[in-house]
Amino acid sequence: MKYLFFIFFPFFITTCCPPESNSIRVMNFNIRYDTETDGVNKWDNRKSFVLKVIQDFNPDLLGTQEAMKSQVDYLSSNLTEYHSIGTNNCDCREQYDSLLFVKKTRYKILEERHFWLSTTPHIPFTDDFAKSSPRASLGPRTMSCVEILDKIDNYTLFFCNTHWNGDVLSNEQSADLTKQIFAQYGKKVNILIGDFNEFPFNYNTWPQTPDWIATRQSHAYDTLMSFMIDGFKQLYPNNTQSSGCGWDLTCPIWDNDYRIDWILHNKNVHTQESKILIERRPNGIPVSDHFPVISILEVVNED
Numbered sequence: 033m034k035y036l037f038f039i040f041f042p043f044f045i046t047t048c049c050p051p052e053s054n055s056i057r058v059m060n061f062n063i064r065y066d067t068e069t070d071g072v073n074k075w076d077n078r079k080s081f082v083l084k085v086i087q088d089f090n091p092d093l094l095g096t097q098e099a100m101k102s103q104v105d106y107l108s109s110n111l112t113e114y115h116s117i118g119t120n121n122c123d124c125r126e127q128y129d130s131l132l133f134v135k136k137t138r139y140k141i142l143e144e145r146h147f148w149l150s151t152t153p154h155i156p157f158t159d160d161f162a163k164s165s166p167r168a169s170l171g172p173r174t175m176s177c178v179e180i181l182d183k184i185d186n187y188t189l190f191f192c193n194t195h196w197n198g199d200v201l202s203n204e205q206s207a208d209l210t211k212q213i214f215a216q217y218g219k220k221v222n223i224l225i226g227d228f229n230e231f232p233f234n235y236n237t238w239p240q241t242p243d244w245i246a247t248r249q250s251h252a253y254d255t256l257m258s259f260m261i262d263g264f265k266q267l268y269p270n271n272t273q274s275s276g277c278g279w280d281l282t283c284p285i286w287d288n289d290y291r292i293d294w295i296l297h298n299k300n301v302h303t304q305e306s307k308i309l310i311e312r313r314p315n316g317i318p319v320s321d322h323f324p325v326i327s328i329l330e331v332v333n334e335d
Contacts, residue, residue, distance in 0.1 A: 054185050055304065056329040058295050059091040060193070060225040062276070062322035065098040065127065073279055073317060075103060081319040083110050085311050089326055094133035095193030097227045097322075101126040113137065119146040121174040122157060130176040130193040130226065139180040142188065147213060149173040149196070149206045161205040165198075173197050175210065175226075177217065185331065189221040190214070198229030200250050207255035214259060214298075221331055222298040224260055227276075227322065228252075229292050232265055239288055260296040263303020263327060265289065275308050276322045283310065283318070293325045300333040 063082050066075035083106075086094060094114070099107070108116045111133060118131035134141065150158035150172070159172040175194035182189060192213075196206050214222055230252050233239065238249040256262075265271070268289075275293040277283035295306065306327040311319045 054331045056093060056223070056301075056331070057089065057091045058093045058223060058225065058327045058329060059086065059089055059324055060095050060227070060293050060295055060326075061086065061324040062097040062195075062227045062293060062320060063099060063103060064320045064322070066100040066102050072315075073321075075100075078313070078319055079103070079106055081311070081313050083107065085309065085319055085324055086111065089309075089324075091133070091326070092135045092138050093191055093223065093225075095225045096131045096133070097129055097193070097195040099128045099131050101128070104128050104131060107131075107133070115139075115141055117141070117144050117178050118176050119156075119174065121148070122171045129195045130174045132176055132178055132191065132193050134178060134180055134191070138182065138184060139189075140183055142179040142181055144179075145177045145217065147175045147177070147209070149175065149194070149202070149209060153209060153213070161199075161202040163197075163199045164201045173202075173206070175213070177213070179217070179219065187221060187331070188219045189223065190217060190219040191223045192225070194224070194226035194228070196226070196229045196252075200248055203228070203230050203252040204250055204255070207252040211255055211259055218298070220298075220300050220333070222260070223301065223329070224256075224296045225294065225325075227293050232262060232289055232291055232294065245288075245290075256296060260298060261301070261303075262294060262296055263301075263329070264291070264295065264306040264325070267303060267306055273308050273310075275325055277318060278321045279317055281316050283323075291325075293322055295325055295327040295329075297329060300331060302330045302332045304328045304330050 114133040118128040121129040147153040148158045150160050152158045177192035235251045240246045271289045272285045274290045309324045
């Protein structure tokens with residue numbers, strides 16, 4: 033089968049050659065949950081393409097969002113070179129909303145931790161953050177984390193994946209909680225990825241048009257940037273390519289940076305390369321309703 037592959041950035045992240053020992057290949061990918069109501073876009077019609085996108089990039093660290101049990105089973109059975117770490121985020125259905133894949137040859141699992149985005153993050157299925165919109169009633173949200181030892185360079189890394197619900201109040205509380213978690217459990221090398229359902233704007237310079245953006249004005253990004261770095265934004269401060277286009281055949285270029293899927297890291301890490309992969313199936317429809325985001329990171333200070 034032939035892929036249509038479009039690149040909107042002036043460099044190419046290689047998949048053919050082994051990385052330098054201290055570089056880390058990271059991918060974030062909201063794969064869209066498995067539902068028959070998606071018709072031509074249902075999981076059975078997309079899963080081989082999703083798998084190939086992952087295998088072609090060959091990440092050291094991968095995080096997915098929205099995976100149902102059937103999708104977890106498919107990916108885990110085909111990505112046997114990875115540890116898979118996650119938890120069912122809701123007692124109402126089997127969904128692993130913040131799943132982690134960690135390459136076995138590179139990393140040793142030291143400890144895994146799962147947090148519910150609530151005032152009681154250690155209690156499963158809790159969901160009591162203040163909310164301001166109906167969207168926020170879609171069920172509990174989580175952040176899954178793993179402490180891992182890099183067996184090549186012998187340092188410890190704290191790696192987390194999350195999926196926020198997009199509500200302004202809830203996102204701000206999720207950011208505050210995330211900051212607290214990294215303050216307590218973080219290491220010298222910290223990586224946070226996910227579908228944040230948030231825009232990468234500072235509160236004081238938030239765009240006031242169009243209305244659907246202005247009404248989402250939030251402190252959440254500022255909070256994350258107080259302890260994390262958005263390497264993509266550093267490389268592309270004028271980016272206008274969104275990471276989420278639904279099933280749009282054209283995925284228009286916007287007038288601002290409306291990315292909602294991010295790969296973040298602390299100051300001991302540098303983003304060498306990063307981009308949004310515009311991956312489509314032969315019918316022209318994206319492989320998921322979000323495009324995967326990839327980065328090659330370099331550890332610059334392990335001490």
